[in-house]
Amino acid sequence: MRKSLLAVILFLLIPAQTFALPTPGPKANPPGDLSVMVVASESVQYLEDWVNPSMVNRVSISRVTKVKPDQVAYCGFIITGLTPSPEPTSTIQYSVGFRLIGPSGDILFQVPEYAKGQLNNPDKPILVMADPALDLILEATDPAGAYRLEAIATDLFTGKRARDSYEITLVK
Helix, strand or coil: CHHHHHHHHHHHHCCHHHHCCCCCCCCCCCCCCCEEEEEEECCCHHHHHHCCHHHCCCCCCCECCEECCCCEEEEEEEEECCCCCCCCCCEEEEEEEEEEECCCCCEEEEEEEEEEEEEECCCCCCEEECCCCEEEECCCCCCCEEEEEEEEEEECCCCCEEEEEEEEEECC
């Protein structure tokens, strides 16, 4: 009885995040089903893993949702569902733009074509990390509160667009 009671008490005292399951990553969409996903982490490691061939299908992103002044949030834009151009070139081409919206709802800055890329047509659906990633730093002079990073990905062959956003809260 004592062991059971002790086990129950310990179970209740252990933080719930200890039992959190890994969040499954995005799945690659077929050509024509364009989507973009904005991610952010306190560590640049996931970006380094992404370009490492030995890490294929094993990239882990520890997402950050709160930052302190001058802390870097390493933001990435993951695109999938790009449509290949016709033969003989058969490439997928994209561009990604973004804007940052502050706690007041005002657009603080925007870059319509932040990153562009082209890859040979893959044999199967893939996830593409736009290059370059974005190092986002909110400063001590910025107001505390929720900031929204919005991305627009464009399939340069079809002209189709997809949007996503990510919220990061500046705490002081």
